[in-house]
Amino acid sequence: MRTFGRGSRTKTPLPLAPARIVAVGGGFGGFHALRRLQKLLEPERVSLTLVAPTDYLLYSPLLPEVATGVLDPRDIAVSIRQTLRRTRTVLGHVSSIDFGERTLRVEGRDGITEVEWDKLILAPGSVTRQFDIPGVAENAHGLKTLSEATFIRNHVLAQLDAADSLPDTPAGRAERIERLTVVAVGAGYTGTEFVAQMQNWVKGIATRWASIDPSDVRWLLVDLAPAVLPELGDKLGKEAMDVLTARGVEIRLEVSVASATATSVTLTDGTVVPSRTLVWGAGVAPSPLIAKLDLPTEKGRLVVEPDMTVPGVPNVWAIGDAAAVPDLALDASKPTPPTAQHAQRQGVQVAKNVAASLGVGESKPYFHKDLGLVADLGGFDGVAKPLGIPLKGPVAKFVARSYHLYALPTAAARVRVATDWLYSTILPTRVVNLDQVRAEDALIAKAQGQ
Numbered sequence: 001m002r003t004f005g006r007g008s009r010t011k012t013p014l015p016l017a018p019a020r021i022v023a024v025g026g027g028f029g030g031f032h033a034l035r036r037l038q039k040l041l042e043p044e045r046v047s048l049t050l051v052a053p054t055d056y057l058l059y060s061p062l063l064p065e066v067a068t069g070v071l072d073p074r075d076i077a078v079s080i081r082q083t084l085r086r087t088r089t090v091l092g093h094v095s096s097i098d099f100g101e102r103t104l105r106v107e108g109r110d111g112i113t114e115v116e117w118d119k120l121i122l123a124p125g126s127v128t129r130q131f132d133i134p135g136v137a138e139n140a141h142g143l144k145t146l147s148e149a150t151f152i153r154n155h156v157l158a159q160l161d162a163a164d165s166l167p168d169t170p171a172g173r174a175e176r177i178e179r180l181t182v183v184a185v186g187a188g189y190t191g192t193e194f195v196a197q198m199q200n201w202v203k204g205i206a207t208r209w210a211s212i213d214p215s216d217v218r219w220l221l222v223d224l225a226p227a228v229l230p231e232l233g234d235k236l237g238k239e240a241m242d243v244l245t246a247r248g249v250e251i252r253l254e255v256s257v258a259s260a261t262a263t264s265v266t267l268t269d270g271t272v273v274p275s276r277t278l279v280w281g282a283g284v285a286p287s288p289l290i291a292k293l294d295l296p297t298e299k300g301r302l303v304v305e306p307d308m309t310v311p312g313v314p315n316v317w318a319i320g321d322a323a324a325v326p327d328l329a330l331d332a333s334k335p336t337p338p339t340a341q342h343a344q345r346q347g348v349q350v351a352k353n354v355a356a357s358l359g360v361g362e363s364k365p366y367f368h369k370d371l372g373l374v375a376d377l378g379g380f381d382g383v384a385k386p387l388g389i390p391l392k393g394p395v396a397k398f399v400a401r402s403y404h405l406y407a408l409p410t411a412a413a414r415v416r417v418a419t420d421w422l423y424s425t426i427l428p429t430r431v432v433n434l435d436q437v438r439a440e441d442a443l444i445a446k447a448q449g450q
């Protein structure tokens, strides 16, 4: 008998061949599951494989800061090969799973691979939720990938460039309005942080164009819900709304988008907004992989037991945005919300449960009391509710940034992000447009790997 990893655990004798543990998805859930498994189980006992389309964990809460150029895209892309050294990475999308044969079909750039597993962790996350609204798939850009964040930044800069050089004619003036109007849909943290941070950034740089005053740029935040940032409660939602309104952002609640074209957005109340920039942050839907599995789902998320096992299919667990993990800390009849906070902790707990299935430690249900949310509104503004304490202004901003530094998974990522934050306060704001992402690569459908 030997002990291994954190804490002293009694271990069963090694099996003849190492168990093959495979995780699908290298986001918060999959990454943290594999990282913990590396600590819990020695190499002779298990082989670890990750199947994911990218070789990095994307720290998505900081995507709006990539869109504003405060952070470099690589700051928030944490290398999987550098961090999960014992894990083999297979790059590609899982297109189907055979639970009887215990195989996965992976579609990669260089063709199709079959991967075999003994224990499977499903963590394919979520995609931007689209509604069947005419013109949205073709004209809206999500904010879930690095390509999308980089594209939106370049696109907004290109609109300022083009608006600045338009002739002062009726047609030129009409086009100028389209180019200087940004519509963001979704007043949850994605849409709200995006609008707040972009508006603050553009306000600071607009004077660099000869004919543009910051007040010429029109910002609209649209949501079907009656409140901004409902996750933070009425008081902080109102606070965020006041900050945005004071900066000139128009907030249109209890309306949505009826249709969109390349040059306009029509709202459900009939208003036609001339605009060439539509950003879609109206929630998420589970990865399309889940619907292909022919297993019970709850609002599209895979139904799992409190210990995150998938009922009816032995040796399979599911976590994160793609799974409906019962929220035992709040209300066991509801799933945990789709947040990084839960996905990361579910990853750690699922690793322990998978190890327990191999005779190391014991399996436990997932239990985590939400620590609250933070929202950075750009400049010195923010709203946050850590451990239920409502905070606003610079204090909230400080808490938000401290939380992100704590939650980033490697010291290198923390140093890179902190350094860029420091540079962004003492150096001039970055305004160059490297134009390195094509518009078609940043459409929602493309971001979903379709």
Ligand SMILES: Cc1cc2nc3c(=O)[nH]c(=O)nc-3n(C[C@H](O)[C@H](O)[C@H](O)COP(=O)(O)OP(=O)(O)OC[C@H]3O[C@@H](n4cnc5c(N)ncnc54)[C@H](O)[C@@H]3O)c2cc1C
Binding pocket: 024, 025, 026, 027, 028, 029, 030, 051, 052, 053, 054, 060, 061, 062, 063, 064, 092, 093, 094, 095, 123, 124, 125, 126, 143, 144, 189, 190, 287, 289, 319, 320, 321, 322, 338, 339, 340, 341, 342, 343, 344, 374
């Ligand atoms: C702009 C933005 C801001 C956010 N801010 C916050 C915040 O402040 N706090 C918070 O807690 N949460 C926040 N979130 C939510 C958080 O990012 C998600 O809840 C979290 O990423 C979910 O983790 P996950 O592991 O389930 O999925 P993800 O992190 O999305 O990872 C899923 C992985 O699976 C891969 N994948 C998908 N399909 C397949 C397939 N078929 N085969 C193989 N791999 C596949 C994906 O490429 C990805 O690597 C934010 C999200 C966004 C977009």
